[in-house]
Amino acid sequence: MLTTSKSLSISGQSSISGQQVMNFSATIDQSNGRSNITQAVLNKDLYDSNKTEVRKDAADFTDLVYDQEDKMAEADKADTAS
Template identity: 65%
Template sequence: MLKTSKSITLSGQSMVGTNQVSNFSANINSDNGSSNITSSVMNQELYDANKTEVRKDLADFTSAVYEVEDQMNAEATTDTKE
């Protein structure tokens, strides 16, 4: 039996100038709203020199993921009321 699921993928990059320092990815399962956020440092030297900014970017990315989760939850709640 085939079981399928739908998910939303978000990606982001923390940049210093034109250089990518870190990569962020999130996968949100639309069936149950669970999410998985990962981050990778692409340039350790730039990361070490810009930790505050990169960590802020990760916090902003995480907030964006939460917004999508909340939207999905609101839509699911609306769908079940109809």
Template identity: 40%
Template sequence: MALKGTKNIALSYQSMIGDQVAVYMTAQIPESGRSNSNKTIQDLDLYEANKTECRADMAEFDAMLFELEDQQAAETEETLEESEENQEVTE
């Protein structure tokens, strides 16, 4: 008996100016580590008036995404190595 499955990470963040959403940011990180991310400017006028803050939030989101991608890729590599070691033992 073995536990088998996949691990996916989903991110959903907003760049807020006061209580208003300026930018939506989402990402999906599958087990392979190859992510898919999107940024959508929700309120163009709000974004234009607050570009510096919005861009700082987007940079923070990207940094978080890159860190999670690297962690996911490292975990996947460890799992593959363990699987190969287990296969060698059983042969």
């Protein structure tokens, strides 16, 4: 039996002086609204010397994912109420 699911993927990068320092990736399962967020440091030296800025980017990415989760939950409530 075939089982399928839909998900929303979001990706982002934190860069310093045009060089990528960290990659971000998130997947939100559209059937249950659960998300999975991953981060990968690409340049440890730039990360170590710019932690405040890179961590701010990481927090902004997480906030963006949470905002999308909330929008999906609101749309699901509206569909259920209809």
